[in-house]
Amino acid sequence: MKRKSILPLLLIVFLIAQGSYAQEPKMKTIFNGKNLKGWTVEPEDNIWWSVEDGNITVENDPTKTGSTLWTKKEYGDFVFQMDFLMGTGTVDSGIFLRSEKDQIQIGISGSLKRDMTASPYIPGKSYPVEAKGVKEVLDREDWNTMKVKLVDQTYTVWINGQEVMTYTSENMPDKGPIGLQLHPNNEMSIAFKNIQVGKL
Template sequence: MKSKHIVPALLSIFLLVNHSFAQEAKMKSIFNGKNLKGWTVQPEDNIWWTVEDGKIAVENDPTKTGSILWTKKEYADFVFQMDFLMGTGTVDSGIFLRSEKDQIQIGISGSLQRDMTGSPYIPGKSYPVEAEGVADVLQLDDWNTMKVRLVDQTYTVWINGEEVMTYTSENMPEKGPIGLQLHPNNEMSITFKNIMVGKL
């Protein structure tokens, strides 16, 4: 008699688990297209980040000081997606995940002197893995869409719909903000739009 109840119970558990994995994150805009409400600039005296026509643009100042635009909210597991357009100069930017320790590169690596878009950069480890197939999908003179899915300590990156990299980091904080980078000691500009997050 007991076995008749065990099978339906196991089936219910399987369907519940399978459904939770199949669910897509409900994406929500975290940029209102008008100003930097909901974001904070580091350093605080903002002379780099501007908002115009529903886009966030950033450019180095004459002193080539770097800056990070952080979300005020912190996130645990999430999907982050945005569009970016590389501008003038040697673009060296990226997305910080929960802290400055884990970054997804956008543009030219200052250390390797080549495009490492989609690859993870870890201080002390440089680029532990390299994104694959980026040259085939990255548009240098047009808008690109980057999506990052972070669960626990593993993150996966898509560029224009193509999966290019998965990496499991070490000692990531369980929760933290998301940041956009303006690299110091450089002359460059980059623009972002359609910035969204979905909590997992």
């Protein structure tokens, strides 16, 4: 009896593996741990953002003015990953995706007055969905890792390795910078490190 060739099966396995590998981009560090090279502050007269001990630290000034730290580069589809440490006060921060119209919340929502970490905030829509299971994995006293994968207009968020949210937005630009937010009208501090991006 003639044996069936296993080559077709091996080929299928190989192609599946290649497809899975292609979904994991090569991550590139975009914060050098020394200064804010490659980033731009808005408003331009920076009194909020600093680099200390290899971390980006941001804190409100006495006027409680808000600020955003933007990447100088623009990105289309990408995976973004960083570690964050909630500091003093009522932490209300987030990550802007391609523009200020799509944000991933970090900390307490100013409107809802509760922790909405990893949930999307859309101006005019508030929080269209709420991340699930964040309370069980988020450590408010230590460093946490947030990973965001954005493809077309759909983004997925992980906290400390656990997937907690997926949302499809509307009218997102095809390309844009990534921003870290300091919310106005607040007293708080937060730190970021190990900031990486992988283009898809």
